[in-house]
Each structure stands twice: as structure tokens, then as C-alpha cells.
Amino acid sequence: MAHRDIHLLLTGDELMSGDTVDSNSAMIAQALSAMGQTVVNKITLGDDRPRLVAALKQASQEAAVLIMNGGLGPTQDDLTAELVAAAAGVALVLNPEAERHVRDWCAARSIEPNEANLKQAWLPEGAEIIHNPRGSAVGFALEVAGTLVLTTPGVPGELKAMLPEVCERTVAVTGGKATHRVRLQTFGIGESTAQARIDEHSLEWPDHVVLGFRAGMPQLEIKLTAPANSPEVIRCREILEGVLGDHILGEDDITLAAALQQVLRDQGKKMVSAESCTGGLIAAMMTAEPGSSAVFEAGFVTYANHIKHSLLGVDEATLETEGAVSEPVVRQMLAGALARSGADIGVAVSGVAGPDGGTPDKPLGTVWLAWGTATDMHTYKTVLPTDRAMFQKLVAAAGLDLIRRQLLGLPKMPHYFSRRAI
Amino acid sequence: MAHRDIHLLLTGDELMSGDTVDSNSAMIAQALSAMGQTVVNKITLGDDRPRLVAALKQASQEAAVLIMNGGLGPTQDDLTAELVAAAAGVALVLNPEAERHVRDWCAARSIEPNEANLKQAWLPEGAEIIHNPRGSAVGFALEVAGTLVLTTPGVPGELKAMLPEVCERTVAVTGGKATHRVRLQTFGIGESTAQARIDEHSLEWPDHVVLGFRAGMPQLEIKLTAPANSPEVIRCREILEGVLGDHILGEDDITLAAALQQVLRDQGKKMVSAESCTGGLIAAMMTAEPGSSAVFEAGFVTYANHIKHSLLGVDEATLETEGAVSEPVVRQMLAGALARSGADIGVAVSGVAGPDGGTPDKPLGTVWLAWGTATDMHTYKTVLPTDRAMFQKLVAAAGLDLIRRQLLGLPKMPHYFSRRAI
Numbered sequence: 001m002a003h004r005d006i007h008l009l010l011t012g013d014e015l016m017s018g019d020t021v022d023s024n025s026a027m028i029a030q031a032l033s034a035m036g037q038t039v040v041n042k043i044t045l046g047d048d049r050p051r052l053v054a055a056l057k058q059a060s061q062e063a064a065v066l067i068m069n070g071g072l073g074p075t076q077d078d079l080t081a082e083l084v085a086a087a088a089g090v091a092l093v094l095n096p097e098a099e100r101h102v103r104d105w106c107a108a109r110s111i112e113p114n115e116a117n118l119k120q121a122w123l124p125e126g127a128e129i130i131h132n133p134r135g136s137a138v139g140f141a142l143e144v145a146g147t148l149v150l151t152t153p154g155v156p157g158e159l160k161a162m163l164p165e166v167c168e169r170t171v172a173v174t175g176g177k178a179t180h181r182v183r184l185q186t187f188g189i190g191e192s193t194a195q196a197r198i199d200e201h202s203l204e205w206p207d208h209v210v211l212g213f214r215a216g217m218p219q220l221e222i223k224l225t226a227p228a229n230s231p232e233v234i235r236c237r238e239i240l241e242g243v244l245g246d247h248i249l250g251e252d253d254i255t256l257a258a259a260l261q262q263v264l265r266d267q268g269k270k271m272v273s274a275e276s277c278t279g280g281l282i283a284a285m286m287t288a289e290p291g292s293s294a295v296f297e298a299g300f301v302t303y304a305n306h307i308k309h310s311l312l313g314v315d316e317a318t319l320e321t322e323g324a325v326s327e328p329v330v331r332q333m334l335a336g337a338l339a340r341s342g343a344d345i346g347v348a349v350s351g352v353a354g355p356d357g358g359t360p361d362k363p364l365g366t367v368w369l370a371w372g373t374a375t376d377m378h379t380y381k382t383v384l385p386t387d388r389a390m391f392q393k394l395v396a397a398a399g400l401d402l403i404r405r406q407l408l409g410l411p412k413m414p415h416y417f418s419r420r421a422i
Numbered sequence: 423m424a425h426r427d428i429h430l431l432l433t434g435d436e437l438m439s440g441d442t443v444d445s446n447s448a449m450i451a452q453a454l455s456a457m458g459q460t461v462v463n464k465i466t467l468g469d470d471r472p473r474l475v476a477a478l479k480q481a482s483q484e485a486a487v488l489i490m491n492g493g494l495g496p497t498q499d500d501l502t503a504e505l506v507a508a509a510a511g512v513a514l515v516l517n518p519e520a521e522r523h524v525r526d527w528c529a530a531r532s533i534e535p536n537e538a539n540l541k542q543a544w545l546p547e548g549a550e551i552i553h554n555p556r557g558s559a560v561g562f563a564l565e566v567a568g569t570l571v572l573t574t575p576g577v578p579g580e581l582k583a584m585l586p587e588v589c590e591r592t593v594a595v596t597g598g599k600a601t602h603r604v605r606l607q608t609f610g611i612g613e614s615t616a617q618a619r620i621d622e623h624s625l626e627w628p629d630h631v632v633l634g635f636r637a638g639m640p641q642l643e644i645k646l647t648a649p650a651n652s653p654e655v656i657r658c659r660e661i662l663e664g665v666l667g668d669h670i671l672g673e674d675d676i677t678l679a680a681a682l683q684q685v686l687r688d689q690g691k692k693m694v695s696a697e698s699c700t701g702g703l704i705a706a707m708m709t710a711e712p713g714s715s716a717v718f719e720a721g722f723v724t725y726a727n728h729i730k731h732s733l734l735g736v737d738e739a740t741l742e743t744e745g746a747v748s749e750p751v752v753r754q755m756l757a758g759a760l761a762r763s764g765a766d767i768g769v770a771v772s773g774v775a776g777p778d779g780g781t782p783d784k785p786l787g788t789v790w791l792a793w794g795t796a797t798d799m800h801t802y803k804t805v806l807p808t809d810r811a812m813f814q815k816l817v818a819a820a821g822l823d824l825i826r827r828q829l830l831g832l833p834k835m836p837h838y839f840s841r842r843a844i
Contacts, residue, residue, distance in 0.1 A: 301695075
């Protein structure tokens with residue numbers, strides 16, 4: 001293992017039982033990542049003395065920096081200071097600076113420090129404190145067998161406030177340098193297809209630009225990571241734009257709804273939705289984004305057939321003869337929604353979300369979509385045989401994407417439809 | 423280390439970079455915990471061959487069962503099958519059962535399996551597959567140097583579907599014993615208030631019944647864990663019902679929407695929603711539950727003021743003088759939605775979700791709710807100064823809960839309102 005490795009060691013019974021989802025390690029990793037540093041090993045253990053001793057010993061052999069999180073509190077299962085002292089072969093002593101911090105913290109709250117409060121000021125001899133502006137337990141830094149051990153509290157708000165100092169102390173050892181990272185959000189292309197298309201350019205792909213994927217239903221994030229100032233990143237990005245083209249929504253954390261909102265805003269247009277099987281999810285995705293009131297006019301959740309008729313003017317005879325999941329019905333839903341709202345463009349969906357309701361003719365997962373304007377309307381049928389939640393998510397996302405594509409003049413039949421010919 | 427230890431090994435660059443917060447390990451730990459099993463060691467590594475090899479080697483020396491999560495996908499950074507095969511000293515072979523699964527999965531989606539899809543069927547020789555009902559990548563079980571290695575995919579929905587088999591295979595080695603566990607879902611009461619109310623009964627509370635909380639926005643789960651066949655669990659449950667009363671929605675994983683759906687179904691009633699600031703989330707929450715078509719009639723997402731007027735008949739003069747976030751407007755929204763849909767009961771909300779739009783008079787987070795029937799309608803104003811997503815979630819959940827309370831004849835002003843007097 002390289003001598004610049006950063007390891008994390010998280011402690012706490014609540015992390016092992018599953019009662020707490022750990023978000024602290026992501027917070028630490030992201031703060032380090034901005035300094036070009038990567039955590040290479042993360043160990044999570046309960047408040048378990050022998051295992052913590054073994055992990056500390058192993059990390060001090062492998063890591064340049066070990067960041068510990070948790071176990072700094074006032075209770076008897078908070079073992080961090082004691083175990084780090086033992087690993088370093090030093091005693092626990094009442095640290096004057098830490099003691100002052102505890103006393104000041106208590107004074108600000110008009111309470112008398114008790115034994116539990118003061119336990120937090122007993123630190124390994126020779127430790128430097130890491131200031132905690134939010135809580136009573138300071139962190140500390142101590143070298144253990146050549147490894148810099150940095151300890152931090154498990155309370156997320158306190159950890160966050162201490163991260164700048166933790167990062168600074170880390171890069172002082174590892175020699176931080178900024179990296180170049182590009183993250184692209186895509187929709188409508190799977191990881192395997194994206195990989196296959198990129199593989200066709202493997203000869204042109206420089207070794208030190210690392211490609212990564214993150215499947216964040218319904219989007220797929222594609223990530224390029226390279227050393228700072230690598231001109232090759234630009235070339236790699238061009239390759240991605242060439243092979244993924246109109247599936248790319250934008251950079252960083254942009255959502256499908258935010259991308260559509262941007263296009264609507266740029267074109268000064270407003271949209272409407274008419275939903276049956278997605279039950280309001282299209283509207284909810286759009287309005288989850290701040291600023292949606294400028295572009296989202298109205299949403300109709302017409303679940304019952306008689307509501308499709310009374311609210312959107314869908315013909316009762318058509319509902320009777322064709323069924324609610326049919327091309328003429330989604331067309332009439334969209335036409336009705338556009339007329340009643342005055343919106344410029346919209347989408348209507350009707351399908352069999354399940355788990356019940358499938359027929360041989362219209363199996364579970366069948367969905368009809370209509371999208372566009374009153375004078376330029378398109379429809380498509382597909383079958384997505386998955387569970388209800390995933391079905392609703394995919395259909396709602398496709399609905400937003402189809403409006404985006406129409407507004408941008410992109411090919412109307414995206415990859416996810418052409419690969420799924422019915 | 424004891425020979426019955428369960429270790430977790432999570433892989434994925436996205437877990438190291440902090441781009442993804444790992445919730446899978448909590449899901450695994452909770453499933454095992456219901457079988458009386460505890461994970462004692464959790465290691466998280468990137469898609470990093472030498473480190474994964476070292477971790478596999480170490481775990482196979484220490485653990486009885488090693489559950490791996492991630493790295494089963496179709497791309498080149500999905501290394502799990504290859505590395506487990508190497509650790510076991512066997513070859514990767516095209517597993518006929520896994521191949522059939524991939525081909526069936528593709529066929530159900532009318533797509534031709536490509537090389538990347540089929541990569542997921544190459545498993546270590548001798549591996550038994552763990553069936554994946556949700557995705558194309560199966561998991562597998564293989565003994566490596568006396569340790570049972572179980573591999574699972576990183577997609578949470580797929581992992582969840584595979585956990586029963588994973589747990590079964592685990593306890594076949596570790597010798598699990600069932601514990602008695604009761605999980606109650608509540609809404610509208612915070613952890614500290616619930617704890618304080620339960621503490622009043624601490625003298626009656628038996629030592630070996632463990633109380634746990636899990637804050638799952640917007641619900642709070644309250645958990646009782648005891649050795650199997652403990653009659654005291656019944657007594658503890660009675661205490662909870664006494665102190666939490668009408669905040670209890672039901673058992674296990676029941677959602678607020680499912681609880682409301684059940685009440686509507688029992689009473690043969692149908693509901694409607696008229697949403698401004700929640701933008702369709704109330705409708706989406708209701709229709710996310712299977713069977714919603716029997717009880718959910720229609721949803722109106724009336725975002726723009728002119729839409730509130732044209733679709734729901736809200737008076738234009740009222741909108742002008744009182745503003746969209748006002749008592750008369752939510753009343754008229756609800757009255758319009760009930761009249762136009764023919765539903766029996768409903769809810770209407772209008773508020774300032776932010777991040778912009780607050781005024782001194784109606785600060786960010788102000789919301790008016792109206793709920794009930796045409797002849798028994800109630801309104802309430804509150805202020806929830808939080809971020810947009812949380813605001814929308816809380817308001818939508820409160821909307822559903824208020825209908826539930828009215829239908830059940832429960833006190834109309836729940837704890838979460840009475841504590842937030844305006």
C-alpha cells in the first residue's frame with residue numbers, strides 16, 4: 001500500500017445494527033475530494049475494544065493518515081481516546097486546552113461541568129486538539145507508528161464544522177493537489193450500453209483519465225477523473241458527447257426536471273401534465289425543483305375513467321371501446337390538458353402500473369405516452385415489466401425527457417425506445 | 423475472532439468518493455438483526471483490485487460469512503465475480519442458470535443480450551446463484567477457504583429483493599435464532615417526545631425488551647426487540663399504544679398513504695387532492711401504493727393562479743386580495759376539487775415552499791391546509807421553516823394524515839400542530 005493512503009475508521013454500535021445510515025464518511029470523502037484526496041479504505045466497527053485495537057494497528061501499518069469518526073463522547077462506550085493512546089504507547093492526560101474548551105462550553109450553557117463532560121478532555125499525551133466550534137468534545141491529532149491519526153466526533157454538524165481543519169492536517173501529510181473531475185448526467189441509456197459505446201473508442205482513451213458510472217435511477221451519472229490540468233479530459237468529454245449525444249442532460253447534479261425546466265425557461269414555454277398510471281409523479285418531479293412556477297402550469301391526475309372524461313374531456317365511448325390504456329385516450333388526455341391549462345406543451349400517460357390489472361392484450365407494464373403540442377403531438381407504447389415504483393419512476397422520467405427532446409428538436413425516438421421495439 | 427462472525431465488504435468508487443451515501447449496509451444489518459445476527463466488521467473499498475484481493479483474503483481468515491455488496495454489474499470496474507473466483511482458486515465460467523436469467527430478463531424487455539449483459543452470467547466455477555427477481559445480475563454463493571462468500575448487487579431495490587435468501591444462507595452457517603420484533607410506524611411525533619412519554623413508564627418496562635427508533639422522514643418507526651416468545655412484548659406494546667395512540671399508523675412497513683388507503687377502503691370512500699406548493703406529491707404518495715385506483719379519484723396540481731381559478735373555480739378577486747397562500751383560497755380549492763371530482767373527502771394545500779417567495783407577512787415555509795368534506799371542512803395554517811424538499815414532504819404527509827384523522831374521528835389537531843402554535 002502506498003505511503004500516502006488515507007483510511008477511515010468509523011465506530012459505533014448504531015452503524016453496525018443498521019439503525020443509523022452513515023452519511024459522515026461521504027461528507028469526509030467529499031471534503032477530501034475537493035483537495036484531490038481519495039479515501040482508499042473505510043472500516044466500520046461497533047464499540048468493540050479488541051476489533052478497534054486490531055483495526056488501529058493495521059491502519060497504522062498501511063495508512064499515511066487515519067481519520068477516525070465517532071467514539072469521542074462522554075459515555076463508557078466512547079473508546080477512541082483511550083485506544084489511540086494505547087496504540088501510541090502514551091498515557092491519557094487531562095489536556096488543558098481541551099479542558100478549557102469543555103469548561104467554556106458548559107459556562108456558555110450555564111451548566112456545571114460534570115465528570116462525563118470532563119471525560120472528553122482526557123486525551124492521549126502529546127495530542128494536538130482539533131477545535132470543535134459546535135460541541136463539547138474536541139477532536140485530536142496524534143502520530144501513531146508513523147501514521148497521523150485524526151479523531152472526529154460522530155455528530156454530523158460537529159464533524160462538518162471540523163472538516164476544514166481535518167482536511168488541512170491531512171494534506172499537510174499526503175500533499176494534496178487538485179484533480180480535474182467532470183460529471184455528466186444522462187438519461188435513457190444503460191450502463192452496459194454506455195460502456196459498450198465508449199469501448200469502441202478505447203484506443204483513443206488516455207490511461208490516466210478514469211471513467212466511472214453511477215446508476216442513480218432514473219439517471220446515469222458518467223464521471224471522468226484525471227490529474228489537474230489534463231488536456232485529455234477535454235478529448236474524453238468529446239468522445240462521451242459523440243457517443244452519448246442527446247442522452248446527456250448536463251453537468252454535476254442536474255436532474256431531468258431541472259434540465260427540462262431550463263429548456264422551457266430558455267424558450268419561454270410552459271408545460272402541463274395529465275397523468276394516470278404515474279399518479280402525479282411527473283408534476284411532483286417538476287415542482288420539486290425551485291423555480292418551477294415559471295414553467296409548470298398545471299397537472300391533472302386523472303386516475304378514474306370518469307375523471308378522464310369530466311376533467312379532460314376524454315370521450316366516454318373511446319374509453320369504453322379502446323380502454324384507458326390506449327393511444328386515442330392519451331391523445332385526448334393531452335389535448336384536454338393543453339386546452340384547459342393554456343400550456344404550450346405537455347405529456348399524458350396511461351398504463352398498467354401493477355401489481356394487478358394486466359391482461360394478455362395489455363400486460364403488466366404496458367404504457368401509452370402522448371407528448372407535444374396541440375398541433376405537433378406524438379404517441380408511443382412500450383412495456384416496462386418491473387415493479388410498480390420503478391415503473392412509475394421510469395414512465396414519469398421518460399415523459400419529461402420526451403418533452404425535452406421535442407423542445408430541443410432532438411430525435412423523437414430515444415435509445416430506450418428503439419432498443420425496446422414492441 | 424469468533425468463527426461465527428459475519429463481515430460485510432462493500433465495493434464501489436462512488437462509496438469512497440462520497441458521491442453515494444451507503445444505505446445498503448444498514449438494510450443488510452437490519453435484515454440480519456431480525457434473525458438475531460450482528461455484523462461485526464464492515465469494510466468499504468473502491469473498485470480497486472489489490473485492496474479487494476487483500477480484504478477478501480483477510481475476511482476469509484476471520485469470518486464465517488462474508489457478504490459482499492456491489493461490483494456485480496456489466497462494466498469493467500465490476501470486479502466481484504473475478505476476484506472471488508481468484509480467491510477460491512477456481513475459473514470464471516458461463517453459469518447456465520445465470521445465463522438463462524440474463525436472457526430471460528432481456529427477452530422480457532424485447533432486447534437482444536449484448537456482451538455486457540452476458541458478462542453478468544460469468545461466475546466462479548461451483549458458485550450457486552442467488553436469484554435476483556429485479557435485475558439482470560444474479561448474486562452467488564461460494565465457499566472461499568472455509569468462509570461462505572455471498573455476493574449481492576449494489577442497486578438497493580435488487581438487494582432488498584435478494585435479502586431473504588442471503589439471510590437464509592447466512593443463518594444456515596451462523597445458526598441464527600429468531601428474535602421477537604414488533605415494528606410500529608408513527609406519524610406526527612418526534613423521537614424525543616416519544617422517548618419522554620415512554621420514559622414515564624420506565625418502571626413497568628422489562629429490561630430485556632429493547633426499544634429502538636428509526637427516523638424515516640416523514641414517519642418515525644418504533645421498534646421492540648426481545649427474545650422469542652417473550653410475553654412482555656405485549657405489555658410494552660400496550661404502553662406504546664397508550665402513550666402514542668393516534669400517531670400509530672400500523673405495523674411493519676406500512677406507509678401513511680397505505681394507512682389512509684385502508685381507512686378509505688374500509689369506509690367505501692374516495693378522495694381528491696388540490697395541490698399548489700406540494701406540486702403533486704400528495705397524489706404521487708397515494709398512487710405509489712398498489713390498489714390506489716379504488717380510493718383515489720383525482721388530483722389537481724394548480725400551480726399558477728389562473729389555473730386555480732379556471733380549474734377549481736377559485737375566485738379571482740379572492741386570489742387578488744388574499745393571495746394564493748390564504749385560508750379562503752385553500753377552502754375554495756378544496757370545494758372546487760370535491761365538486762369537480764365527485765370525491766367524498768379531500769385536501770388542499772397552498773404555501774411558500776421556497777427557496778424564494780417569502781414575505782414578512784407570509785414567511786418562507788408558511789402553508790395553509792384545508793381538509794374534509796363539502797359540509798365538514800377544516801383549515802389550519804402553520805409555518806415549517808425548512809428546505810423545499812422537506813417542506814413539501816411534511817406538508818404532503820400532514821395532508822394525508824389530516825384526512826385519515828377526520829375519517830377515523832380522531833382529534834383534529836394532532837400533536838405536530840398543537841406544538842407549533844402560530
